[in-house]
Amino acid sequence: MKGGDFRAREANVYRLAQISVEIIDQCVAQGVPFAREYGGLLDTRSFGGAQVSRTFYARGQTGQQLLLGAYQAMERQIGLGTVAMYPRHEMLELIVADGRARGIVTRDMVTGEIEAHMGDAVVLATGGYGNVFYLSTNAKGCNTTAIWRAHRKGAFFANPCFTQIHPTCIPVTGDHQSKLTLMSESLRNDGRVWVPKKMGDSRPPEQIPEAERDYFLERKYPSFGNLVPRDVASRAAKEACDQGRGVGPGGRGVYLDFAEAIARLGAGAIKERYGNLFDMYERITAENPYEAPMRIYPAVHYTMGGLWVDYDLMSTVPGLFVTGEANFSDHGANRLGASALMQGLADGYFILPYTLADYLAQVGPQPTDGNLAGVTEAMAEVGARVERLLAIDGDRTADSFHRELGQIMWDHCGMARNEAGLRKALDRIPELRDEFWRNVQVAGDNEEINQSLERAGRVADFLELAELLCIDALHRTESCGAHFRVESQTEEGEALRDDEDFAYVAAWQYGGEGKRPLLRKEPLDFENVHLAVRSYK
Numbered sequence: 001m002k003g004g005d006f007r008a009r010e011a012n013v014y015r016l017a018q019i020s021v022e023i024i025d026q027c028v029a030q031g032v033p034f035a036r037e038y039g040g041l042l043d044t045r046s047f048g049g050a051q052v053s054r055t056f057y058a059r060g061q062t063g064q065q066l067l068l069g070a071y072q073a074m075e076r077q078i079g080l081g082t083v084a085m086y087p088r089h090e091m092l093e094l095i096v097a098d099g100r101a102r103g104i105v106t107r108d109m110v111t112g113e114i115e116a117h118m119g120d121a122v123v124l125a126t127g128g129y130g131n132v133f134y135l136s137t138n139a140k141g142c143n144t145t146a147i148w149r150a151h152r153k154g155a156f157f158a159n160p161c162f163t164q165i166h167p168t169c170i171p172v173t174g175d176h177q178s179k180l181t182l183m184s185e186s187l188r189n190d191g192r193v194w195v196p197k198k199m200g201d202s203r204p205p206e207q208i209p210e211a212e213r214d215y216f217l218e219r220k221y222p223s224f225g226n227l228v229p230r231d232v233a234s235r236a237a238k239e240a241c242d243q244g245r246g247v248g249p250g251g252r253g254v255y256l257d258f259a260e261a262i263a264r265l266g267a268g269a270i271k272e273r274y275g276n277l278f279d280m281y282e283r284i285t286a287e288n289p290y291e292a293p294m295r296i297y298p299a300v301h302y303t304m305g306g307l308w309v310d311y312d313l314m315s316t317v318p319g320l321f322v323t324g325e326a327n328f329s330d331h332g333a334n335r336l337g338a339s340a341l342m343q344g345l346a347d348g349y350f351i352l353p354y355t356l357a358d359y360l361a362q363v364g365p366q367p368t369d370g371n372l373a374g375v376t377e378a379m380a381e382v383g384a385r386v387e388r389l390l391a392i393d394g395d396r397t398a399d400s401f402h403r404e405l406g407q408i409m410w411d412h413c414g415m416a417r418n419e420a421g422l423r424k425a426l427d428r429i430p431e432l433r434d435e436f437w438r439n440v441q442v443a444g445d446n447e448e449i450n451q452s453l454e455r456a457g458r459v460a461d462f463l464e465l466a467e468l469l470c471i472d473a474l475h476r477t478e479s480c481g482a483h484f485r486v487e488s489q490t491e492e493g494e495a496l497r498d499d500e501d502f503a504y505v506a507a508w509q510y511g512g513e514g515k516r517p518l519l520r521k522e523p524l525d526f527e528n529v530h531l532a533v534r535s536y537k
Helices: 010-029 062-080 145-152 185-189 216-220 230-245 259-265 267-285 339-363 375-392 398-413 419-439 451-475
Strands: 089-097 100-108 114-118 122-124 163-169 192-196 254-257 294-303 320-322 504-509 518-523
Touching (some): 062 339, 089 114, 100 375, 114 375, 122 145, 145 320, 163 185, 192 216, 216 230, 230 294, 320 339, 375 451, 398 451
Antiparallel strands (some): 100 114, 504 518
16 A cells, blocks of 8 residues: 555455465466575565565566466466467457447457457456557557557546656667666665766766765665665656766666675675576676676556456446456555566456356356447447558658657656646647558558558557546646656655545546546545555655
8 A cells, every 4th residue: 555655445455465375376386486495485585665575586587487377377278178269369449239348359460350259248458558658668569459449438547647667677778779678676685776976977887986876775765775666766766867977878877786795695696596687687788787787777667557447357348357457456656566466366366257257147148149239330440440540651650650659758757747748748649649640651451460550550549548648647736656746746856645635546438539538536545554654764
């Protein structure tokens, strides 16, 4: 609750903590190789925002190992014939029949065939929308199309402005990049974050004496030091760079230094803990982090906002369930490290099987053929949209529009936001969207592998989502968690909440083509964890 700056549902957070131990047992049973102590018990370590070792881990690749465990379990079910898999298909529309979600429309990414898939209910587990910023730590294929299409069909979108900037990422090196690389938050257990005390100090790090270094997280937050939550660490790094004390190309970086840890524990111990991360960093930057500090800078990583869901994970469209990062439910205005993995596993393994089964028991068996009202309409919408994109024949690629949109979002709706910048973004985004539909270039045909068409469709949805994100950020004049309004800060530059006016979930209803979205509010009540000033000093 504190990590999310008191903008999460208390009941959801309690449930997540309640079943977290079961998640670990489930993953161990699936073969996830969690780290273990010498005696064989599962090991834990600290993560940002916690002063105790509460995080189970698998070296520096916990997420990947959990993903492999889940994939293997699913592939087993595919092999047994209980799950049908449709690889290389992309959801392009939600089918709503008689007021209920009954299926989806997909495009076969190999043949271009538009297909309807029907069922008694629909579950979206399609991730977040961080790629609206173009440069993020997400895979390039991550997009918002599934949840945005559901939003346009009636699903409320909650707290879209709550977007997390992760403090430990490899800095941008130029316009050639299409994504950024995350360095695990676990590195802050042993790495110390610092910048030179002098502005414009361009000396190599080994030539800067200890007395001329500013370990700014340790200085500003002595209780938590380098393990403050992500939003706090990111803003502190940005502040140091804005003061002209950043390092590396363009001064957009801070040092993450392991020299003290290597001297204390030995290079072997550090290699055992973080060897794969150090190797990855060296392959990307050609710099050896055992000999010189890593250079890191914040980057877009996670989105706490998403489709609004009730306690049963059902959206405002009956029969449409949303899990993991695609929903808004558990993290409030800032997610703590490892909690996304915990939420996704909790939703999928321990919540949805019960709530979805309860829903199906209530509605009873339904016809699942393609003759339902809404199927033909949804397929026609997808077909018309594909034809429209192919017919434009403009001069600019979808990626060029996406890059420009990302720059607008980063400049005006990134780590620090203000009214003037948000209004500027809200003026520019509709102009860019109009230009996109006049001048985007989509090569090739539909009846083939066509990545140009795929990208164009995704960027079109990002151009709509970006506007809603800025509208939400403009309306929420407080600072809370990862949403930092420059106008609402303490004398020390910390986030200043407004609990009297903004202790609610902002759930936005689609208003229609070209119309302003409608704001619906879900009040947040706190019975066990009472509102308090969030301090890590």
